[in-house]
Amino acid sequence: GAGVSQSPRYKVTKRGQDVALRCDPISGHVSLYWYRQALGQGPEFLTYFNYEAQQDKSGLPNDRFSAERPEGSISTLTIQRTEQRDSAMYRCASSSFDENEKLFFGSGTQLSVL
Amino acid sequence: AQKVTQAQTEISVVEKEDVTLDCVYETRDTTYYLFWYKQPPSGELVFLIRRNSFDEQNEISGRYSWNFQKSTSSFNFTITASQVVDSAVYFCALSEGGGSQGNLIFGKGTKLSVKP
Numbered sequence: 001g002a003g004v005s006q007s008p009r010y011k012v013t014k015r016g017q018d019v020a021l022r023c024d025p026i027s028g029h030v031s032l033y034w035y036r037q038a039l040g041q042g043p044e045f046l047t048y049f050n051y052e053a054q055q056d057k058s059g060l061p062n063d064r065f066s067a068e069r070p071e072g073s074i075s076t077l078t079i080q081r082t083e084q085r086d087s088a089m090y091r092c093a094s095s096s097f098d099e100n101e102k103l104f105f106g107s108g109t110q111l112s113v114l
Numbered sequence: 115a116q117k118v119t120q121a122q123t124e125i126s127v128v129e130k131e132d133v134t135l136d137c138v139y140e141t142r143d144t145t146y147y148l149f150w151y152k153q154p155p156s157g158e159l160v161f162l163i164r165r166n167s168f169d170e171q172n173e174i175s176g177r178y179s180w181n182f183q184k185s186t187s188s189f190n191f192t193i194t195a196s197q198v199v200d201s202a203v204y205f206c207a208l209s210e211g212g213g214s215q216g217n218l219i220f221g222k223g224t225k226l227s228v229k230p
Contacts, residue, residue, distance in 0.1 A: 048216040
């Protein structure tokens with residue numbers, strides 16, 4: 001597609017529920033990244049993939065968070081047993097092989113855990 | 115440990131004024147990249163510039179210019195003749211390791227308001 005697409009745009013869930021956030025990167029982009037941005041803060045790295053391989057997951061806060069990119073394109077970030085502190089904007093970004101440091105960000109998914 | 119500090123939380127200027135956004139970084143690596151991103155009120159993050167640690171030349175792009183000084187670990191961003199459309203939150207970011215692996219460390223951002 002023309003840009004990085006994320007869905008849903010907004011997600012409201014109850015504490016304890018699982019949520020799955022989807023990211024569709026720019027077509028042909030090798031690398032895909034997940035970030036989390038709290039209100040009034042800069043984005044915080046969670047994890048990234050090259051193709052389908054998860055290269056770095058050091059930013060995932062705990063084992064309730066996981067991500068996959070099974071076919072090297074669309075990725076899903078899953079949060080199990082959500083807690084109120086998980087509320088934030090979750091942003092996906094992608095980059096090409098040639099300019100892997102130039103990240104193109106999606107509009108994000110605003111997650112609210114009640 | 116790596117860190118990015120944007121000491122200015124908010125700046126307000128009147129249109130046509132020049133404004134400089136400060137960014138100070140900390141890293142132990144000799145090879146790293148520095149970035150600026152713009153986040154307008156609509157919320158998306160827009161890439162503005164990338165600079166590697168071996169290139170200290172200042173860069174100008176239209177009304178935007180960047181001043182990289184390794185001696186002071188700073189990468190400041192100046193907007194000349196500011197316009198209302200420049201109103202946004204601006205983030206400075208750092209990546210280490212000789213090339214981004216996507217693990218960018220962002221500052222907390224500076225909110226710039228340009229009044230007509």
